[in-house]
Amino acid sequence: MANQKGKRRRFGSLRKLPSGRFQARYPGPDGLLRSAPETFPTQTDADRWLVRKEAEIIEGRWRNPDEEIVFGVYAGAWFKERDYAATTRERNGSALRLHVLPTFERTVLSEITTPQIRRWRADLLDAGVGEPTVAKAYQVLRAIMNTAVDDGVIRRNPCRIKGAGAARTAERPFLEVAEVFQLAEAVPVRFRVFILLAAFTGLRFGELAALQRLDVDLERRTVSVRRALAETRKDGLLLKAPKSAAGVRTVAFPASLKAELAAHLDKHAESSRTGLVFTGARGGQLRRNNFRRIWLRAVEEAGLGDVHFHDLRHTGNTLAATGGATTRELMQRMGHSSVRAALIYQHLVNGRDHAIAAHVDEQIKRVRPAELSGEGPEEASGT
Numbered sequence: 001m002a003n004q005k006g007k008r009r010r011f012g013s014l015r016k017l018p019s020g021r022f023q024a025r026y027p028g029p030d031g032l033l034r035s036a037p038e039t040f041p042t043q044t045d046a047d048r049w050l051v052r053k054e055a056e057i058i059e060g061r062w063r064n065p066d067e068e069i070v071f072g073v074y075a076g077a078w079f080k081e082r083d084y085a086a087t088t089r090e091r092n093g094s095a096l097r098l099h100v101l102p103t104f105e106r107t108v109l110s111e112i113t114t115p116q117i118r119r120w121r122a123d124l125l126d127a128g129v130g131e132p133t134v135a136k137a138y139q140v141l142r143a144i145m146n147t148a149v150d151d152g153v154i155r156r157n158p159c160r161i162k163g164a165g166a167a168r169t170a171e172r173p174f175l176e177v178a179e180v181f182q183l184a185e186a187v188p189v190r191f192r193v194f195i196l197l198a199a200f201t202g203l204r205f206g207e208l209a210a211l212q213r214l215d216v217d218l219e220r221r222t223v224s225v226r227r228a229l230a231e232t233r234k235d236g237l238l239l240k241a242p243k244s245a246a247g248v249r250t251v252a253f254p255a256s257l258k259a260e261l262a263a264h265l266d267k268h269a270e271s272s273r274t275g276l277v278f279t280g281a282r283g284g285q286l287r288r289n290n291f292r293r294i295w296l297r298a299v300e301e302a303g304l305g306d307v308h309f310h311d312l313r314h315t316g317n318t319l320a321a322t323g324g325a326t327t328r329e330l331m332q333r334m335g336h337s338s339v340r341a342a343l344i345y346q347h348l349v350n351g352r353d354h355a356i357a358a359h360v361d362e363q364i365k366r367v368r369p370a371e372l373s374g375e376g377p378e379e380a381s382g383t
C-alpha cells in the first residue's frame with residue numbers, strides 16, 4: 001500500500017484517517033496483517049513506530065499481541081507458586097492486592113515502563129501510603145518482573161528506581177540493662193522472665209512463645225529454638241519452623257537468669273515435657289495481640305516512651321556486640337541467615353557463646369547486685 005506521498009514503503013503501510021491522525025499497519029511473522037494498537041498524531045510518529053516494529057521482527061523480539069500476557073494474570077500465577085512462610089505470604093499478598101494490582105492488573109507486562117512505575121510510586125506516597133509499605137509493594141513488583149525476565153516474557157526489568165525498595169526508617173533504640181528490669185517489673189510476674197529472655201538472648205516473640213520445656217537446659221544455661229509461633233488473619237495461630245535454617249539454634253542465657261527461669265518453670269509453665277514455657281494470662285497460647293496491651297501498660301509505667309517489643313531483641317544484639325562477639329557469632333546467636341550455606345547449621349563449640357552470655361551477666365549484676373545470691377525475686381523477699 002502506498003504512503004501519503006505515493007511512494008511504496010519497504011515495510012508496512014501508513015494511511016491518514018478522516019480525524020487527521022495516522023494509522024500504521026504491518027505484516028506479522030505469522031502472515032497476518034496487523035494494525036498498531038493506537039493511532040499517531042503525525043506521519044513521522046507512525047513511521048518511527050513501524051521502524052521499531054520491523055526491528056523487533058528482525059531481531060526475534062516480536063510477540064504476538066493476541067498472546068500478550070497481562071500483569072494481573074502473570075502476577076496471580078507467580079504469587080501462587082511462591083514458597084512463602086505464612087506471615088510473609090500475608091504481608092506480600094496484601095502489598096500486591098492493595099497497592100500493585102489496582103494500577104497494573106490489566107496492563108500488558110511488556111508495556112510496563114520505568115516512567116510508569118516511577119509515577120505509580122510517587123502517587124502512592126502522595127496519597128499518604130507509608131514509605132515502608134510503598135517499599136514493600138515495589139519489592140514485590142520488582143520480584144515479579146525479575147521472574148518475567150527469567151521466563152522470557154519481557155527483556156528487561158523496568159523496576160530501575162534506585163533506592164525504591166529500601167524504606168528509610170528511624171533507628172530503633174536499645175535499652176539499658178536497668179530499663180530492661182524496669183519493664184520486667186512492670187509486667188505481671190508470669191511475663192517477667194519472658195521480658196528478660198527476650199532482652200538477654202535476643203529471641204523473637206514468636207520463638208519465645210513457642211518454647212517448650214524440653215527446649216530449656218538449666219544446667220547448660222541454654223534455650224534451643226526449634227520452632228516459632230506465627231499469627232495471620234487468614235489462618236490464625238500457626239506453629240512453624242523458624243524464619244530460616246539459621247534460626248534453628250541453641251543460645252546461652254546469663255547465669256543471673258537461671259534461678260528466675262527455674263522458678264518460672266515451676267510456677268507458670270505447662271507441666272508436660274512438651275508443655276509451653278510461656279502462656280497467656282489465662283493459661284492458653286500466648287498471642288502477640290493480647291500481649292500488646294500488657295506491653296503498652298508496662299512501657300508507660302516504666303516511662304520509656306516509644307519502645308517496641310522487638311527493641312528487646314535489638315538490645316540483646318547490642319549487648320552481645322559490646323561483649324566482643326564476632327559477626328559470625330552474632331549471626332549464630334541471633335539466628336540470622338548467612339550467605340555461606342555451610343555456616344547455617346554451625347553452632348559455636350569454643351565456649352564463646354557462654355562468654356557472650358557471661359558479659360551480659362556482668363551487665364545485669366551491676367544493676368542487680370542483690371541477685372548475686374542466685375535467688376529469684378520471690379525467694380529473696382521471703383514470699
